[in-house]
Structures are given as C-alpha cells and as structure tokens.
Amino acid sequence: MAQSVLPKNEAEFKEVVYAVAKTLVALIEEKDPFLRKHSERVASNCANFCEEFKVVGNGDIETIFYAGLLHDIGIVALPSDLYHRTDPLTDEEMIRIKKHPVSGEKVLSNLDFLEDVLPIVRHHHEAFDGSGYPDNLNGENIPLGARVLGLFNYLDNLVFPRNSDKALSIEDALVEINGKAGQLFDQDLIQNFVAFAESNAGISDDYMQKRQANTMRGIFAELLGKFTSGKINPPVMPQVVRELQTVIKQPKSTPEQLAEVIEKDPTISLRLISVANSPVYRGITEIRNVKTAIPRLGLKETLNIVMAIANKSLYESKNVNFKILMDRLWVHALACAYGSKLIAQTLKLDDLEKYFLMGLIHDIGKILLLNAFSEVSTGKLLSMDAIHANVQEAHIGLGSILLKRWGFDKEFINVISHHEDVEFSPDTVKEILVVHLSNMLTRQIGFSLFEEEVDFTELHSATILKMAPEQMEDIGEEVKTIISDVAHLF
Numbered sequence: 001m002a003q004s005v006l007p008k009n010e011a012e013f014k015e016v017v018y019a020v021a022k023t024l025v026a027l028i029e030e031k032d033p034f035l036r037k038h039s040e041r042v043a044s045n046c047a048n049f050c051e052e053f054k055v056v057g058n059g060d061i062e063t064i065f066y067a068g069l070l071h072d073i074g075i076v077a078l079p080s081d082l083y084h085r086t087d088p089l090t091d092e093e094m095i096r097i098k099k100h101p102v103s104g105e106k107v108l109s110n111l112d113f114l115e116d117v118l119p120i121v122r123h124h125h126e127a128f129d130g131s132g133y134p135d136n137l138n139g140e141n142i143p144l145g146a147r148v149l150g151l152f153n154y155l156d157n158l159v160f161p162r163n164s165d166k167a168l169s170i171e172d173a174l175v176e177i178n179g180k181a182g183q184l185f186d187q188d189l190i191q192n193f194v195a196f197a198e199s200n201a202g203i204s205d206d207y208m209q210k211r212q213a214n215t216m217r218g219i220f221a222e223l224l225g226k227f228t229s230g231k232i233n234p235p236v237m238p239q240v241v242r243e244l245q246t247v248i249k250q251p252k253s254t255p256e257q258l259a260e261v262i263e264k265d266p267t268i269s270l271r272l273i274s275v276a277n278s279p280v281y282r283g284i285t286e287i288r289n290v291k292t293a294i295p296r297l298g299l300k301e302t303l304n305i306v307m308a309i310a311n312k313s314l315y316e317s318k319n320v321n322f323k324i325l326m327d328r329l330w331v332h333a334l335a336c337a338y339g340s341k342l343i344a345q346t347l348k349l350d351d352l353e354k355y356f357l358m359g360l361i362h363d364i365g366k367i368l369l370l371n372a373f374s375e376v377s378t379g380k381l382l383s384m385d386a387i388h389a390n391v392q393e394a395h396i397g398l399g400s401i402l403l404k405r406w407g408f409d410k411e412f413i414n415v416i417s418h419h420e421d422v423e424f425s426p427d428t429v430k431e432i433l434v435v436h437l438s439n440m441l442t443r444q445i446g447f448s449l450f451e452e453e454v455d456f457t458e459l460h461s462a463t464i465l466k467m468a469p470e471q472m473e474d475i476g477e478e479v480k481t482i483i484s485d486v487a488h489l490f
Helices: 011-031 033-052 058-070 073-077 091-097 100-108 112-122 144-159 170-178 187-200 207-228 239-249 255-262 266-276 290-297 299-315 320-346 352-361 364-376 384-405 410-418 430-444 460-465 469-489
Strands: none
Touching (some): 011 033, 011 073, 033 058, 033 144, 033 187, 058 112, 058 144, 144 170, 144 187, 170 187, 239 299, 255 266, 255 299, 266 290, 266 299, 266 469, 290 299, 299 320, 299 352, 320 469, 352 430, 364 384
C-alpha cells in the first residue's frame, strides 16, 4: 500500500480531512441513513482490526478507515429504488449496481488528500480468485486495504442486512465467509479476521473516538509529568496585580498610590482608561489618566479590571484553532465575572468586587491545560471537541493548584473546586452558588465554549438563592450589553 498522504505532523490538516470525510458521510446519510451506519461500522471494524493485528502501519490504518467510511459513496448517484429492491435485479440493473465502486472513486478523485483512499474504494468488491469487480483483479494484485475492507463489508451485510429478517448470527456468517476463503477472500487474513469478529460480535468501538481517547490519555500523562517535574511552569500572578493587592490591603491606601503602581505598565494604563470611559462606567467628563479613572471605578473595581487586563495575556495562542478556543474562553470568563457581580448585587450581598474576581478566574485551570495542549499535541489526530471535553473534566484540579500558588485564600479555591457541581445544599456558601449560577447563565446567553439551554427552575443554585427565571433573564441581557461595550477594551 502506498504511504498515506495524511501528514503525521500536521494536526490541523488531519482534522480538516476528518471533517471533510464526515461531511461526505452526511451526504450518504441524507440519501440513506442505513448506509451511513453500515459505513461507520465497517470503517471502525477495519481500522481496529488492522491496529490489533498490525496488518498495516498507523498511517495506512487511517487511510483504510476513511476508505471504509466512503466506500459506498458511489451509491449516492444511484436511484434509491434500485438498491432498496428486495426482488431479484435484472442483468442491466446489476451492471449499474456494480459501477458504484468506480463512481465512488470518481467522486473522491476531486479531493487530492484522499488519493490513497481511491484504490481501496475502487477495488473493495474484487475477489481473490479474480471473479470480482470492477477490474477482475486477483490475489495480491488487490490492494491490501481493499481485501480487508471486502471482508468486513461482506460480514456487515450478512449480520446487519437491510432486511433484518435475513440477518445471520456471527457464527453463521463466519462459517459462510470461511467457506469462501481463497475464493472471494484472502486466506492469510481469515484466521485473524475470525478471531476479531468473534471477540467483537461484529461491532467494535468507534475507531476515531478510541484513537482520540488513547491519545488524550497519553497527552495528559505527559502534561502531568512535565507539570510535577517543573518542566511546565504555570503562569505567575502578574507583578502589577501583586503590587496593587499589597497597596489595597493597607488601611489608608489612596488612589494616588494605586495610580503610581498601574502607571508602571503603559498598556494596562491605557486599557484601564478606555474601560473607565466605556458606557458601563462612563460619567459626565472624559477620563484622561489613571488618577481620575480610579475614583470613578473604585479601588476594588480597579483591581478587578487590572486583573482582567493582565490575565488577558494568558489567553493568547499562536495556533489558530487554540486561539479560537482561547478567545471564546476569555469572553466567557469576563461574562461570568460581570454575571457574578450582578447576581450578587441583586441579592444585596457585600463585596461585589470579590464576586467579579471569582467569576473571572473560575476557569483558570483551562488556560493552563489549553496552553500546554497547544505545545504537546502537535501532529496528533485530535478534534477540538475532544480536547475541550477532556479539559472540561480536568481543569478544576489544576485551577485550584494555580490559585494556591498565586496566594488566593480558601474562599476562592472552594469556588474553583465546586463551581461545576450540579447538586448543592442550603449550607453551600453563597460564593459557590453565585459563580455556578453565573457560569450556567453564560452558557444560556452564548458566552461559553458550548451553548446550553438552561432551565433555571431546575438549578439548585438558583433555587437556594431564590433567583427567579425573570431575574436571570434580565441579568443575562445586561451581561450581553456589558460584554458588547467592554470586551474589546481589555
């Protein structure tokens, strides 16, 4: 088999190929949902078989997988009543049916990156004795991938036929296939094929999902090793934030003292002034310097905004795909910050700025993980959905560790540790409930890595805090307005 054209060091390209393949499979489903399920089973069985028994190299496994997904795409061009027929086909109709491998090859030939898939698709109905179609190839003249695909295609048609009344058991299907060894099928493949089919009952795990899961476990192990050994240095608290915290903790701190610290960083100074002049904070007169911005914002609000501006730099990535995730995550963090503050304000809680900061940093662990992923996942076949799912699962622990290193107290760490919980009691501290509720609100209004329809009447956090759906709707609208006004200024 020719070397796969799917580059092993171009993860973004691999993801594009996978996306294109899934799109083509969707076209098959539109024509015939049954055919899509058949194609997906055959593809995963072929790939998992090749992987388990080392039939081909890893790059060629991917090629065979795509061939399995797309081997029947030529049927899309046929009238549906032709291949849905239960009565015997005429000779002319059979000729039309037998053209689908060639039609499939023709359809896929327009996509250069599927070049290695073409011979497997064209020849998956060839027979080992030369009696197959379309080219009457025999023996090892048939591409190895096509020989494998032919076996699993035949098995699937026996075990999962369109007419379920005609379905054979795995045992009976394998007896029939064994009887055709050396005739239709490669004798050298039969023994391992039978062992695989028996152990998997004709169905194996989705190859790509399994592949991604295994890759993820490897990456996480690598990340954990680098993190614990000190090879990955977590981000440090920005110097300007540390200095501001020190100043604010002083009993008689003044705006002038805060301004002196902030003005050491021209970028933060300019952005702080821009935020102070935004519709959210704008007063009668225009703010022109840090000294006049601080009284308008307040000492603690100034600290929060500086924290947000400084943290924005953590959400940067050179990888295009990761940059998209980082940008969405930044808007989510900012929306959650303002949402937390507004919920706390509605509940007439003290120290609103604390809730702002808790909302801002609740997902800080995701930043650490995504930055690490962008460095170690290059060249690995991973979907961004898979990355996000695993980051979602692991971010809480790393976020808590990071906050401890930054010197945050237990109150903040508890919020990080429990903001993804789904069940709460009346004894749960308000800080956790507020940030959880704000986090869910951002999903509802579209400022999150994923959107979710949220029924606030079913959320324990909303029930315990006695926040009505109408109140949450109003806060959601206000958050949308704020984000529209200030997100681009940070």
